[in-house]
Amino acid sequence: MRIDVLSLFPPMFEGVFGESILKKAQEKKAVELNVINFRDFSPNRHNNVDDYPYGGGAGMVLKPEPIFEAIDHVTTSKASSPRIVLMCPQGERFTQRKAEELAKEEHLVFICGHYEGYDERIREHLVTDEISIGDFVLTGGELGAMVVIDSVVRLLPEVLGNEESSVKDSFSSGLLEHPHYTRPAEYKGMKVPSVLISGNHAHIEEWREKESLKRTWQRRPDLLTSYPLTDQHKKWIKEWEKDKNMLE
Incomplete structure (x- = not known):
């Protein structure tokens, strides 16, 4: 699987992608993780990626051009179209079933927003999925994307040491997992x-x-x-x- 993340703060992902299961998954070639700063695709010399909303109102809105250009960059020469996931508090509530669905894909792209919101054209013409990790608002989509990516990658073949681990997880079977015990007795x-x-x-x-x-x-x-x-x-x-x- 290949996963591309569009973010204004790529360093946020360094610790998460460089440790534990996500690190091992990359070492096993089960997944390729890339983080792209979509500010690099800004159309102006000041590298602005946001602007005031038409009609007035509080906050700034992410402009369409950097996101569209960044998506074009990560999807060039790809035979199949990726699932493009918008991290958004208005999105579908993330579940284990959704993780299992996304784990079957070959290419995922996550868009992590900031500010007041996205230009609606991003939502209407680029995105295949909108995901929320809960009924609360974060300062940006990065933390939510990390949660979803971790949940998806651990389901890929040979990522976990024991293939039964993910099958018996809470929610995978439809029930919560049973209690566990270890030594001493x-x-x-x-x-x-x-x-x-x-x-x-x-x-x-x-x-x-x-x-x-x-x-x-x-x-x-x-x-x-x-x-x-x-x-x-x-x-x-x-x-x-x-x-x-x-x-x-």
């Missing part, structure tokens, strides 16, 4: 559930499935409205609901 009187050290893999898988469902039921019950519950799942939920009602 007992610490300050706190013990690891005996089933996990029993060696009985069938019982372990059942425990994990049950705990994953329970955690989802407790913390994100909204996810269960579209989850295909089995008869066993429904039985467990009834037991938890009964116990909860008794405590209340």
Whole structure:
């Protein structure tokens, strides 16, 4: 995969792209990460990339020319059209499903804005996707782009050490992930559930499935409205609901 990021502040990405999984992914040739300063594509000698909004109002608006020219630069000689992602608080709420969708692409381009907003022609004529990482406003799109890129790249083949890691992540299966434990088996009187050290893999898988469902039921019950519950799942939920009602 190739990922190009259009930003006014490329140094912000150096630490994120140069460490941990993103660094390893580049070393494994699973992804090529590039950051382009779209100020370099400004059409005037002052390198301005923003201007006052037509009709008046507070703030400055990103001009179309630098963004359009930068997109032309990163897409020249590419056989297939990239997905062009606009980081924007008005965009689609980012989810694991969206990450899985984007991870299937060969080329992604992220546009990170600043100031009051974008010239609408950027949104209408360039962008294929608009993404928001939450219902809040940041000073720019860089932090949001880092979050999305990290989420996408870790799904690429051979990036993670264990291919099952991403499959069993919270939200990937439709449920939150089950609890995890490691050595020592007992610490300050706190013990690891005996089933996990029993060696009985069938019982372990059942425990994990049950705990994953329970955690989802407790913390994100909204996810269960579209989850295909089995008869066993429904039985467990009834037991938890009964116990909860008794405590209340």
